[in-house]
Amino acid sequence: MSIAKAVTWARLKSPWVLHFNSGACNGCDIEVVALLTPRYDVERFGIKLEPSPRHADVLLTTGCVTKQCAERLKRIYDQMPQPKFAVAIGACACSGGVFKGNYTVEGGVDKIIPVNAYIPGCPPKPEAIIDGVVKLLNSLKEAKPSAR
Amino acid sequence: MPGSEQRPLEILQERMGENVQIKPGHLGKASIQAKPELIRQIMQTILQGEPSAAISAITGLDLGDNIGIMYHTRLREALITVIVEVAKTKPIIQSITDLIPGANFHERELTDLFGVTVEGHPNPGRLVLPEDWPIDLYPLRKDAKLDNIPKSPPPQEKNASEEPETDGKLVNIIIGPQHPALLEPEKFSVKVDGEIVRKVEPRIGYVHRGVEKAAEQRTYLQDVYLIERICGICNSCHATCFVEAVEKILGTEVPSRGKYLRTIILELNRLHSHLLLLGHAGLEIGYETLFQYMWRDREPIMDLTEMLTGNRVVSSSIAVGGVRRDIKDTDIERIKAELAKLAKKMPFYQNLFDNEPTLKMRTRGVGKLSREDATKLCVVGPVARASGVKFDIRKDEPYEAYGEIPFKLITREEGDTYARLMVRLAEVTESINIITYALDHLPTGPYRTRVPRTVPKGEAVNRVEAPRGELLHYVRGNGTAFPERVKVRTPTFANIPAFLKTAIGGSIADVPANFVSLDPCFSCTDR
Numbered sequence: 156m157s158i159a160k161a162v163t164w165a166r167l168k169s170p171w172v173l174h175f176n177s178g179a180c181n182g183c184d185i186e187v188v189a190l191l192t193p194r195y196d197v198e199r200f201g202i203k204l205e206p207s208p209r210h211a212d213v214l215l216t217t218g219c220v221t222k223q224c225a226e227r228l229k230r231i232y233d234q235m236p237q238p239k240f241a242v243a244i245g246a247c248a249c250s251g252g253v254f255k256g257n258y259t260v261e262g263g264v265d266k267i268i269p270v271n272a273y274i275p276g277c278p279p280k281p282e283a284i285i286d287g288v289v290k291l292l293n294s295l296k297e298a299k300p301s302a303r
Numbered sequence: 304m305p306g307s308e309q310r311p312l313e314i315l316q317e318r319m320g321e322n323v324q325i326k327p328g329h330l331g332k333a334s335i336q337a338k339p340e341l342i343r344q345i346m347q348t349i350l351q352g353e354p355s356a357a358i359s360a361i362t363g364l365d366l367g368d369n370i371g372i373m374y375h376t377r378l379r380e381a382l383i384t385v386i387v388e389v390a391k392t393k394p395i396i397q398s399i400t401d402l403i404p405g406a407n408f409h410e411r412e413l414t415d416l417f418g419v420t421v422e423g424h425p426n427p428g429r430l431v432l433p434e435d436w437p438i439d440l441y442p443l444r445k446d447a448k449l450d451n452i453p454k455s456p457p458p459q460e461k462n463a464s465e466e467p468e469t470d471g472k473l474v475n476i477i478i479g480p481q482h483p484a485l486l487e488p489e490k491f492s493v494k495v496d497g498e499i500v501r502k503v504e505p506r507i508g509y510v511h512r513g514v515e516k517a518a519e520q521r522t523y524l525q526d527v528y529l530i531e532r533i534c535g536i537c538n539s540c541h542a543t544c545f546v547e548a549v550e551k552i553l554g555t556e557v558p559s560r561g562k563y564l565r566t567i568i569l570e571l572n573r574l575h576s577h578l579l580l581l582g583h584a585g586l587e588i589g590y591e592t593l594f595q596y597m598w599r600d601r602e603p604i605m606d607l608t609e610m611l612t613g614n615r616v617v618s619s620s621i622a623v624g625g626v627r628r629d630i631k632d633t634d635i636e637r638i639k640a641e642l643a644k645l646a647k648k649m650p651f652y653q654n655l656f657d658n659e660p661t662l663k664m665r666t667r668g669v670g671k672l673s674r675e676d677a678t679k680l681c682v683v684g685p686v687a688r689a690s691g692v693k694f695d696i697r698k699d700e701p702y703e704a705y706g707e708i709p710f711k712l713i714t715r716e717e718g719d720t721y722a723r724l725m726v727r728l729a730e731v732t733e734s735i736n737i738i739t740y741a742l743d744h745l746p747t748g749p750y751r752t753r754v755p756r757t758v759p760k761g762e763a764v765n766r767v768e769a770p771r772g773e774l775l776h777y778v779r780g781n782g783t784a785f786p787e788r789v790k791v792r793t794p795t796f797a798n799i800p801a802f803l804k805t806a807i808g809g810s811i812a813d814v815p816a817n818f819v820s821l822d823p824c825f826s827c828t829d830r
Binding site for chain 2: 188194206260278
């Protein structure tokens with residue numbers, strides 16, 4: 156096994172995720188937390204919720220990105236080591252959702268940082284979030300992560 | 304004691320005479336119209352006679368040339384509203400924060416969103432808007448131009464330069480906006496002297512999405528969906544509170560089956576919220592097993608919500624005039640069976656909280672809030688009830704089917720973190736009983752009535768007991784399909800002052816446990 160292959164294998168088997176709420180209604184957030192609990196238990200995929208951006212591989216962002224959070228979101232993304240991936244969870248994170256056009260809302264995570272996977276739904280069911288994250292992991296097998 | 308709020312009103316009328324116009328039955332039990340100069344005098348009169356009186360909300364209102372300011376005041380079980388108007392050209396009002404400290408955040412919000420200068424406020428400044436928001440742009444005024452908002456340089460960080468009591472000993476610890484203990488982005492600057500917390504400065508507004516303004520730009524039908532998304536956890540409570548206010552303006556009577564179904568949905572909401580919080584509390588105090596157990600037992604509630612309404616979290620099942628869909632007979636049996644299973648587990652948790660050494664050490668005596676402080680800071684919900692304040696909208700002002708369903712009002716006297724968690728644990732059992740009773744006594748007939756899409760001119764204020772406490776909505780209709788103004792005062796907005804008070808003097812290690820016992824929800828707070 157080449158080193159590159161070993162690194163990809165390790166990355167696929169133990170993605171550490173960071174959760175950031177950029178102005179969500181909590182609906183998506185409680186579903187993200189539900190992923191860690193006995194029924195959904197994403198740790199079986201090696202996924203671990205990590206509190207520090209400096210140790211995280213994947214950024215799970217919920218919410219419509221308020222103006223006050225936008226700069227913070229950028230900073231957190233910049234603190235993550237390469238290669239890094241961002242997932243937008245929920246209708247708000249994908250496009251601004253029901254809050255699109257409001258005076259303090261930027262609308263959509265991809266306006267601030269590059270996004271690798273979108274998981275729509277208001278909120279998406281935990282199954283849908285698992286599906287999205289696993290799809291992202293599978294895509295890493297072939298493709299190179301978007302370097303920045 | 305119905306009608307017991309009359310006495311303070313009589314005293315007010317005697318003292319102020321012609322200067323106040325009291326209108327019974329308007330915006331709560333009564334509204335009091337007065338000149339803005341008299342606001343302090345009026346509040347003083349009300350508060351002197353009633354030690355338990357508190358401020359529920361302060362609502363601003365753009366009336367064209369004037370800005371209306373409404374002080375929604377709790378007087379025993381009833382709500383009364385003091386209305387004053389100030390000119391838009393010179394919007395100045397006297398602060399009442401020194402009379403009732405719970406008014407603090409409400410007055411700052413008024414300054415932020417309506418540009419009303421509150422004279423004599425102890426700590427004015429930005430509350431919900433971003434720091435770089437233009438100084439003379441007030442988003443909730445009707446003439447505010449909100450396209451292409453220019454960014455003004457943020458004002459000098461006042462907190463950093465001042466710091467009068469630092470004297471080199473205090474260390475500033477910043478919690479948030481992204482922090483593992485907070486699921487939501489908010490910032491708290493905690494000043495500690497060694498291990499002891501001396502001061503807490505909150506910076507909220509990270510989740511401010513401008514829902515109140517957005518509600519004015521959408522129809523009533525669309526607003527139900529928008530307002531539900533103020534908070535994903537207590538979404539049905541927000542929807543119910545809003546549609547009840549709209550129904551009050553319309554004069555619609557909801558069929559009794561609709562009322563019972565709403566009650567069931569609301570209590571399922573409360574169940575999932577309380578179990579979520581009790582689990583989250585376990586996580587915050589470093590007892591992760593409790594978190595996993597609680598969330599495991601919460602999943603059947605999510606299943607029931609999905610079965611009944613079609614979605615796990617944001618259910619969109621409350622509609623103006625009733626509920627969106629009926630309950631099936633087979634569902635009734637399943638809900639009862641699942642709830643009976645949950646009820647059996649409750650003694651286990653009670654035993655755990657009472658006897659488990661970790662939980663005892665981390666919760667007992669932590670963050671004590673006395674009854675007097677609870678009233679002064681105008682806290683609501685389980686936080687108030689844990690300090691011995693008998694205050695529950697379901698009892699005081701029964702809405703939906705709560706007037707017909709027997710249940711116990713849970714209060715405790717300790718006022719600490721333990722008591723706040725125990726009130727919720729006991730309410731889980733009460734909620735199970737309420738749902739079971741409602742299912743057994745479910746009336747037959749229609750579950751929804753047709754309502755017109757346009758709402759006549761009128762205004763209504765409505766209160767609902769959300770899982771976190773009193774939720775207040777004010778809705779003003781103008782004869783079109785769009786509301787003129789929607790105001791939302793959420794329970795966490797009222798409860799944050801309790802944390803700022805109780806954290807001081809405690810250990811920094813107790814901050815997470817104390818904080819989580821308020822069940823903070825910032826998406827509610829900021830809107």
